Amino acid sequence: MKYPKIWLSPPHMSGNEIRYINKAFDSNWISTFGDNIDLFESRIESYLKESSKVVALSSGTAAIHLALILLGVGEEDEVICQSFTFCASANPIIYLKARPIFIDSEMDTWNMSPIYLEEAINHRILKGKKPKAIIVVNSYGMPAKWDEILTISKKYKIPIIEDSAQSLGSSFDGRKCGTLGDISVLSFNGNKIITTSAGGALICDKQQVKNKTIFLAAQSKEASNFYTHKEIGYNYRMSNVLAGIGLGQMEILDEYVKKRRQNNFHYKSIFEDVKGIKLLEEVSKNYFSNHWLSCILIDKKIANFDNKKLNSFLLKENIESRFLWKPLHTQPVFKRYNYFGNNESVGFFNRGLALPSGSGLTLIEKNRIADTIKRLTLES
Numbered sequence: 287m288k289y290p291k292i293w294l295s296p297p298h299m300s301g302n303e304i305r306y307i308n309k310a311f312d313s314n315w316i317s318t319f320g321d322n323i324d325l326f327e328s329r330i331e332s333y334l335k336e337s338s339k340v341v342a343l344s345s346g347t348a349a350i351h352l353a354l355i356l357l358g359v360g361e362e363d364e365v366i367c368q369s370f371t372f373c374a375s376a377n378p379i380i381y382l383k384a385r386p387i388f389i390d391s392e393m394d395t396w397n398m399s400p401i402y403l404e405e406a407i408n409h410r411i412l413k414g415k416k417p418k419a420i421i422v423v424n425s426y427g428m429p430a431k432w433d434e435i436l437t438i439s440k441k442y443k444i445p446i447i448e449d450s451a452q453s454l455g456s457s458f459d460g461r462k463c464g465t466l467g468d469i470s471v472l473s474f475n476g477n478k479i480i481t482t483s484a485g486g487a488l489i490c491d492k493q494q495v496k497n498k499t500i501f502l503a504a505q506s507k508e509a510s511n512f513y514t515h516k517e518i519g520y521n522y523r524m525s526n527v528l529a530g531i532g533l534g535q536m537e538i539l540d541e542y543v544k545k546r547r548q549n550n551f552h553y554k555s556i557f558e559d560v561k562g563i564k565l566l567e568e569v570s571k572n573y574f575s576n577h578w579l580s581c582i583l584i585d586k587k588i589a590n591f592d593n594k595k596l597n598s599f600l601l602k603e604n605i606e607s608r609f610l611w612k613p614l615h616t617q618p619v620f621k622r623y624n625y626f627g628n629n630e631s632v633g634f635f636n637r638g639l640a641l642p643s644g645s646g647l648t649l650i651e652k653n654r655i656a657d658t659i660k661r662l663t664l665e666s
């Protein structure tokens with residue numbers, strides 16, 4: 287008999303979502319306007335910090351697209367982007383007919399290498415193509431080396447888009463992820479730390495920028511009693527029904543962060559006496575990760591098995607795991623763009639695996655995962 291499936295990171299409802307959804311139905315705001323949207327935005331604003339301005343959108347990808355537009359990115363412009371990430375970090379650069387420049391990762395946080403970032407900026411400036419923006423990702427919930435990256439951004443006066451799609455609830459040096467970039471982005475896709483089924487948010491710190499974002503996200507309608515459009519708009523607003531799911535999820539965000547951190551702690555104890563496995567961990571007190579996904583790197587020579595073996599071994603026990611990002615600079619659609627680095631991120635892809643990390647993971651499931659991993663290490 288097969289055990290029930292253990293998923294990598296399934297949606298986890300608090301139970302209160304349906305009350306907010308019912309409110310949308312009761313008021314008949316089945317629309318991209320309504321109280322749920324306003325409330326959801328203000329909940330996130332007070333969660334992050336009082337000066338944050340949040341715009342709820344249809345997806346994280348839409349938020350990155352609008353962030354690039356707000357920063358004036360257009361045809362032939364160059365935008366620096368972390369290579370070790372999901373394709374959605376970079377796709378909007380292409381939507382705008384701009385050019386991505388990919389940057390490799392460093393070994394501590396697996397995020398953008400400050401060294402290659404600065405090398406790339408200097409290289410492009412010498413060519414007369416100063417990059418318009420830098421997209422930094424907090425992969426798997428782990429904050430990037432923000433102290434060094436922010437210093438470089440200031441030195442060269444290039445704004446940062448913080449892709450915090452996976453890192454709501456994380457912080458760097460006491461500053462919450464989602465407030466670290468000039469513009470920051472969240473995702474509420476089904477597998478993220480909290481979900482609205484589909485959804486995202488753009489975060490800025492000026493009301494004027496928030497107003498402009500809402501304007502662009504609602505088809506750029508000018509103030510007029512008939513439809514007038516002076517620029518191209520987008521249909522990117524979040525639905526008031528889905529914002530209701532978000533309100534139910536915001537109630538338990540801190541608890542879910544705790545659960546995911548406990549998962550990470552569980553994996554740490556599993557791997558304590560397994561040789562050849564390195565867990566992605568906070569490198570110093572400055573880093574606080576929501577541990578959205580717990581990830582490992584396997585040294586095949588020492589462990590006697592690799593990530594493919596562990597992946598298929600877990601799958602046989604009906605346990606889902608996932609390979610890490612295949613770096614964007616190695617993807618067929620992005621291969622022809624500039625890249626700066628030493629292929630550390632390719633090493634992560636070759637050796638890494640993300641393990642079940644849902645906030646609803648039970649003790650029984652955690653033990654099943656531990657037993658399965660132990661069996662593989664004994665066999666190897």
Ligand SMILES: *Cc1c(COP(=O)(O)O)cnc(C)c1O
Nearest residue numbers: 345346347372374375451473475
């Ligand atoms: C999920 C994700 C996105 C895109 O968010 P959607 O809401 O799915 O559009 C962007 N960047 C990263 C790093 C993500 O993980």
